[in-house]
Amino acid sequence: MAACSVSPLRAPSSSTKPKRNSPKNPELRPIETIKTDLLFNFNTPFELKQAHSLVIKSNKHHSVLPLSRVASVCALTPSFDYAQSVFEHVDKSEIVIWNSCIRSFAEGDSPVNAIHLFYRIRCADIRPDSFTCSFVLKACSAARDVSNGRIVHGLVEKLGYGSDLFLQNTIVHMYACCDAMDDARKLFDEMPERDVVTWNIMITQLTKRGDIGKAQELFDVMPERSVRSWTAMIAGYVQCGEAKKAIELFTMMEEAGERANEVTVVAVLAACADLGALNLGRRVHEYSDRCGFRRNVRVCNTLIDMYIKCGCLEVARMVFDEMEERTVVSWSAMIGGFAMHGQGEEALKLFSKMSRIGIRPNEITFIGLLHACSHMGLVEEGRKFFASMASEYGIAPRIEHYGCMVDLLSRSGLLQEAYELIKNMPIKVNGVVWGALLGGCWVHKNVELAEEAFKHLLVLDPNNDGYYVVLSNIYADAGRWDDAARVRKLMRDIGVKKTPGWSSVTVGCVVHEFVAGDGSHPHAEEIYQSWEKLLEKLKLSGYVPNTSVVLLDIDEHQKENVLFRHSEKLAVVFGLMKTPPQTPIRIMKNLRVCEDCHAALKLISKISDREIVVRDRNRFHCFKDGFCSCRDYW
DNA sequence: ATAGGGTTAG
Incomplete structure (x- = not known):
């Protein structure tokens, strides 16, 4: 040759x-x-x-x-x-x-x-x-x-x-x-x-490169559109994280009389998963059933993912069980789903079953498994899985896997071992890994190691506000108020802004969004009155506001006011007001639930006899009868 | 026999 x-x-x-x-x-x-x-x-x-x-x-x-x-x-x-x-x-x-x-x-x-x-x-x-x-x-x-x-x-x-x-x-x-x-x-x-294919090629390629604006320009002027044109745009918006636009476009597509195919369905379901849009997801599920799309593995995999991310683990499991054939993606999605919902035992069980029938795990399967171990504190199990990746399956652990291991070790209090693991990593460390150590230092009150982790974070990811907040909390916990204040000043000096927290709650088919301290909501007055009533009951059940999570230089009373306007509290109050008794309340939040809200939500689930499902930045919390599925370990 | 979308994690 x-x-x-x-x-x-x-x-x-x-x-x-x-x-x-x-x-x-x-x-x-x-x-x-x-x-x-x-x-x-x-x-x-x-x-x-x-x-x-x-x-x-x-x-x-x-x-x-x-x-x-x-x-x-x-x-x-x-x-x-x-x-x-x-x-x-x-x-x-x-x-x-x-x-x-x-x-x-x-x-x-x-x-x-x-x-x-x-x-x-x-x-x-x-x-x-x-x-x-x-x-x-x-x-x-x-x-x-x-x-x-x-x-x-x-x-x-x-x-x-x-x-x-x-x-x-x-x-x-x-x-x-x-x-x-x-x-x-x-x-x-x-x-x-040019024909419609020419336009579709350009649109698809532009979206793949993240140039959704240019793609939209072409889409707007193209002489005729096919399902594939619509699908390419919808998938494009999902890819660049604009799930809302994706769904808007899907609505327009339906109005234009175009029928969704399997690929469209996959893209729309992915958008529903991102937004936690359960109602639309269910509708697309029914449509897929009518069209026979459930024979398609990818459609089912995306359905599973959608239900998991909308908090319906049981339905996801049903879809999984009903599948004619499953791929490693199906298994990994389900394992990761159980981990995300704090059901680590189920995740591990599913992994054994998967291994028994001879499906080889991939790197993503292991991320789910390590998450499961982390949420349950199964250190030995996690170590074994981590080691088996290379030795049994020939998969080199990637940075994400190291992140999971550091998270597992440091959450379990093995901070020194986690630190050693980071120092001896054969690949370049990123902020996520140090961040996991920092998180462990918060749980286990280790100021020195936290400072070490933060030193690296200041270089690797200086604009991430979360790390400053955690370090400041660690100092505050240790009673080192001056240091806590110093971190907040550092944050101001560097110009790092705290990401505004928001939560959303679905009532009927409408998603209502709340930003922390929201006074602009049309029902603000009503919500605040409801909260005051709820607060009385909460206090009778033993709720004590934990103002230490508020990192502002203000007095206690003002801190309480900030705390009581946290977005997840507003969302849950609104959900209680506007949904029928006994129905679950589903909340989504862009950040992690704060300690105080977590405690409050547990009590609210008991007082009001409601299941409250909160999708966090990392995982799900299912509050029921005064307990949370995360077992306060998050 | 001919071109154009899609699944798990982060």
């Missing part, structure tokens, strides 16, 4: 034609072996010839499948002209066989082979047709090989296929995939004629 090494795609002189070599590895294998391999399992020219003779004997030499297998092997061995001699007696034209072969390489694991084969075809002076070009361009996209892509582009023009719309689309796609967006855009702008 090194015969013509100048440019793989230029037509060669005859001297560069590969020679017909004798087999390098003529190991003799009994013919029966080849038979049982169904003629397709050969890799040396010698085996190839044996297989060929079998193809002829079995009278299959007219079918493309064994022939393109023969051709594929030739592409990787020095038997190219032998393959050609095979094709001489076939009723299909030779280029058709090569095309099918290039295509299967282009769509397989090693698209580079498609490019190698194309080069051999050019070397043999065989004229590519437009299909050949489209397949090899597809391979260039997959291999992100823009230089060969450019050469094929030139060749397309030279061979007179330049005005073929199919090929133009493929070329635009190729440039975009190879990160040559300017070339793609230029070509797109210059195209005399």
Whole structure:
């Protein structure tokens, strides 16, 4: 294959034609072996010839499948002209066989082979047709090989296929995939004629690059839209974290009379998962049932994820149990879901079941498992899983896994061991890892190590307000008020702003949002009055406001007022007011629940006989009868 | 035989 090494795609002189070599590895294998391999399992020219003779004997030499297998092997061995001699007696034209072969390489694991084969075809002076070009361009996209892509582009023009719309689309796609967006855009702008696919390619590629604005511009002006155009935009908005816009667009799509397909459903469900939009999620679930989309594994996986992130673990489990086939993604989603909901035992049980039936875990499965161990304080179990990643499954732990381990160790009070783990990590430490140690230092009151962790955080992630808040809390807990104040001053000096906390609660089909201290809500007056009444009952049940979580230099009374306006309190009061008794209240919050709200919510669940499900930044808290599913360990 | 969306974690 090194015969013509100048440019793989230029037509060669005859001297560069590969020679017909004798087999390098003529190991003799009994013919029966080849038979049982169904003629397709050969890799040396010698085996190839044996297989060929079998193809002829079995009278299959007219079918493309064994022939393109023969051709594929030739592409990787020095038997190219032998393959050609095979094709001489076939009723299909030779280029058709090569095309099918290039295509299967282009769509397989090693698209580079498609490019190698194309080069051999050019070397043999065989004229590519437009299909050949489209397949090899597809391979260039997959291999992100823009230089060969450019050469094929030139060749397309030279061979007179330049005005073929199919090929133009493929070329635009190729440039975009190879990160040559300017070339793609230029070509797109210059195209005399475009079809809906052309527009869709541009839109999809722009959204993949996070350029949702430009994608929207094109979407707005395109002459006609297909389901795929809508889907690309919806998926694009989900990808860049704008789930609300995604759902708006989905509504518009329905109004335009377009019917969602499996891919649309996946994107919309992902948006519901992000927003905790259970009602829409349920509607899409029913729609998927009616359309038979539940046969699709990805639809089910996304459904599971949606229910998990909307706090409906049981429904997620039902969808999981009803699936016809499950992939590692299904198992990982479910394991991670149990971990997120504080049901570590279930997560581990599911993992054993998964292993028993022979599904190999991937790196994401382990993130769920380590989370589960962390939430249950299962240090030994976690250590074992962590070690088994490399030793049993050949998966190198990534930074996220180290983060989980540091979290597990430091939450369990093994702060020194966690610190050692960080110091001996074979990969670069990030803020999340130090942040996990800092969190452990808060729980276990270790000021010195907290200072050490914070030192690194100040370098790695100085704009993250959470770390200042935690360190300040640690000082406050230790009675070191001056130091706590110093941290707050440092925060001001650097210009780090505290992320405003918000919570949302769903009432009927409407999501109501509350920001901490919210006086602007239309029902603010009503909510505050309700809170005062609730507060009396809370105090009778033993609630004592924990003002230490308020890090402002104000007096106790003012601190209480700040505390009582925390967004999750406003949201739960509103939920109690506006939803029927006994129904669960579902709340979402952008930050972690503070200690005081956590204590209050436990009591509220008891006093008002309600299940309160709170989706935190990290996990779920399910408050019921005065207890929380996190067992106060979060 | 030809081009364009999608799942788990962070």
